[in-house]
Amino acid sequence: MKKFFVCLMVLFITASACFADELRLDRETQYQKKIMAIGFRILNANQIEQRMTFYYSPNKNVNAVTYLTSKQIAVFKGILPFLDSDDEIAAILCHEISHGIDAHKGLWRRLTMTMAPKSYELKADKRGIDLMVNAGYNPVAMIVVLNKIAEEPNWFETSSSHPNGSERLAALYEYIYTKYPAYLIDNDYKNNLYYQNFLLTSKDARKTIKEKYQKQSIKPVNNKK
Numbered sequence: 154m155k156k157f158f159v160c161l162m163v164l165f166i167t168a169s170a171c172f173a174d175e176l177r178l179d180r181e182t183q184y185q186k187k188i189m190a191i192g193f194r195i196l197n198a199n200q201i202e203q204r205m206t207f208y209y210s211p212n213k214n215v216n217a218v219t220y221l222t223s224k225q226i227a228v229f230k231g232i233l234p235f236l237d238s239d240d241e242i243a244a245i246l247c248h249e250i251s252h253g254i255d256a257h258k259g260l261w262r263r264l265t266m267t268m269a270p271k272s273y274e275l276k277a278d279k280r281g282i283d284l285m286v287n288a289g290y291n292p293v294a295m296i297v298v299l300n301k302i303a304e305e306p307n308w309f310e311t312s313s314s315h316p317n318g319s320e321r322l323a324a325l326y327e328y329i330y331t332k333y334p335a336y337l338i339d340n341d342y343k344n345n346l347y348y349q350n351f352l353l354t355s356k357d358a359r360k361t362i363k364e365k366y367q368k369q370s371i372k373p374v375n376n377k378k
């Protein structure tokens with residue numbers, strides 16, 4: 154009987170040692186693994202044949218970048234406190250993967266991306282929505298994330314490479330409204346603090362969008378996967 158308990162103790166200690174090994178992965182390694190797994194899931198689900206790689210960077214800026222020549226996508230430490238779920242991490246990655254797809258189209262495309270970054274930003278937001286839906290993520294997360302981080306300068310004050318936040322959010326809402334309306338009807342984010350704030354600050358823009366499509370008699374259809 155005593156032997157049995159000794160065996161049990163040994164087993165327990167070995168098991169907890171293995172478990173401790175798992176836990177010993179530091180935070181930064183966990184971030185790297187998470188970002189990489191979501192990134193590759195998006196590439197595979199969308200059958201994207203161009204190669205891209207994903208990195209966690211300890212940079213404290215609130216940002217993520219796609220390096221146009223190396224096709225490396227880096228998610229900065231500074232943006233992580235703004236991301237509350239896999240859907241929100243996927244939103245950031247899908248936007249960057251869209252830049253990565255363009256970056257693969259050669260030197261000329263990379264030059265135009267550098268010269269006219271704002272149009273590529275809007276494109277990356279919209280194509281990012283398609284990439285999210287195809288990979289099984291909720292595209293409303295893109296609105297939620299941008300509402301937390303996008304800048305709001307007046308047009309004459311802006312020096313940024315990104316369009317004004319309200320403009321981006323309205324364009325995203327319109328895109329989801331026309332292409333994936335089911336996500337807005339059956340909205341998992343309806344009680345989300347940041348989504349509620351988007352609803353509050355986009356009343357006029359959303360009204361204009363609704364009127365625009367009522368006039369064109371396009372009705373949102375339920376096409377949620």
Ligand SMILES: [Zn+2]
Pocket residue numbers: 248252273274277
């Ligand atoms: Zn971008």
